[in-house]
Each structure stands twice: as structure tokens, then as C-alpha cells.
Amino acid sequence: MKTQRRRNQEGSLYEDHGAWYVRYREVGKKNPVAHRLASTEEYPKKAEVIRLKKKFMDRVNRTARFADAGIAIVDFFEEVYLPAVTGRLKPSTVKGYKDSWRCHVKDRMNGRVRDFMTVDGENLMAEIEAANKTEIWRMEHTSSSRSRYQRCSPLQSVRASTTA
Numbered sequence: 708m709k710t711q712r713r714r715n716q717e718g719s720l721y722e723d724h725g726a727w728y729v730r731y732r733e734v735g736k737k738n739p740v741a742h743r744l745a746s747t748e749e750y751p752k753k754a755e756v757i758r759l760k761k762k763f764m765d766r767v768n769r770t771a772r773f774a775d776a777g778i779a780i781v782d783f784f785e786e787v788y789l790p791a792v793t794g795r796l797k798p799s800t801v802k803g804y805k806d807s808w809r810c811h812v813k814d815r816m817n818g819r820v821r822d823f824m825t826v827d828g829e830n831l832m833a834e835i836e837a838a839n840k841t842e843i844w845r846m847e848h849t850s851s852s853r854s855r856y857q858r859c860s861p862l863q864s865v866r867a868s869t870t871a
Contacts, residue, residue: 715764716767716768717764718731718760718763718764718767720744720756720757722753725747725748726743726745726747727743727745727746727753727760728741728743728744729742729744729760729764731764744756744759744760744763766821767821778819778820779819779820780816780817780818780819780823781813781816781817783820784808784813784816789801789804789805792804811835811838811839815831815834816831
């Protein structure tokens with residue numbers, strides 16, 4: 708069986724209704740998809756927006772290699788992530804994940820896995836924190852075998868907001 712090598716897309720840059728867009732193809736979709744990059748006020752010349760197009764298409768090409776990249780975040784969590792951890796983690800842990808998802812996260816999530824960025828995680832944590840009027844804490848173990856609590860985010864590389 709011969710495997711087909713995936714080509715990187717360059718995308719097609721065009722202007723429409725005062726904004727710059729890039730058109731590209733998604734796996735499983737018949738028609739091309741368009742993504743708004745910037746307004747023509749911010750970037751009046753086509754040459755100025757090419758850098759944004761390349762940056763966006765690099766991300767599309769990187770994530771296109773993963774089958775679940777184009778899936779909605781809600782569908783990914785419920786159909787891929789939860790079934791994957793259900794057999795590996797304790798039932799109480801899975802229940803905690805499901806409850807947190809249902810109570811705090813699910814209604815705030817939209818978009819696809821590939822479009823979710825670190826800043827989105829940071830904004831999500833700040834929104835949950837503000838809605839609950841609480842801070843997010845974790846226990847941090849120090850080298851002196853004493854523990855201390857430190858305000859933080861459960862998402863790696865994401866800090867909790869200092870404003871409430």
C-alpha cells in the first residue's frame with residue numbers, strides 16, 4: 708500500500724470588503740475555506756500582509772498532519788479525550804474532569820482544536836476565575852520538603868490572570 712505524501716499549502720491571498728483573507732483547503736471539505744487575516748486599514752498593501760498569510764498557513768500545514776486538528780474542541784473533548792482517559796484514570800478523576808467540563812468550560816468553548824492558542828487558555832481561565840470570583844491555586848512542593856500554595860493555571864505555559 709502506497710502512502711501519499713501531504714503537500715504544504717501556500718494559500719491564496721485576496722482582498723474583500725475591506726479585509727485581507729487567505730483561502731485554503733481543509734481535509735474532508737469540498738470547497739475551500741477562507742480565513743480573515745486583517746483589515747485593509749491595518750495593512751493597506753498586499754505586500755505587508757504576506758507575512759501574516761505565511762504565519763497562518765504554517766500553522767494550518769503543521770496541524771493538518773494530525774487527524775483531530777480540524778475537529779471542534781467540544782467534540783474532541785467528549786469523543787476523543789474522555790474515552791481515551793476513562794480506562795487509564797480512576798473513575799473519581801474522570802468524574803471530576805466531566806464535572807469541570809460541564810460546569811465551567813463547555814459553554815465557553817467554540818472553535819476547532821487547531822485554532823486554540825495559549826492566549827485562549829489564559830482568557831478562559833481568567834473568565835472562569837471572574838465568574839466564580841475565586842482564584843486558581845495548586846500546591847507546589849519545594850526542595851525543602853515543605854509545601855506552599857501558589858496561584859497558577861492548570862494549563863501548561865499559561866499563567867492565571869492577576870486582575871480579577
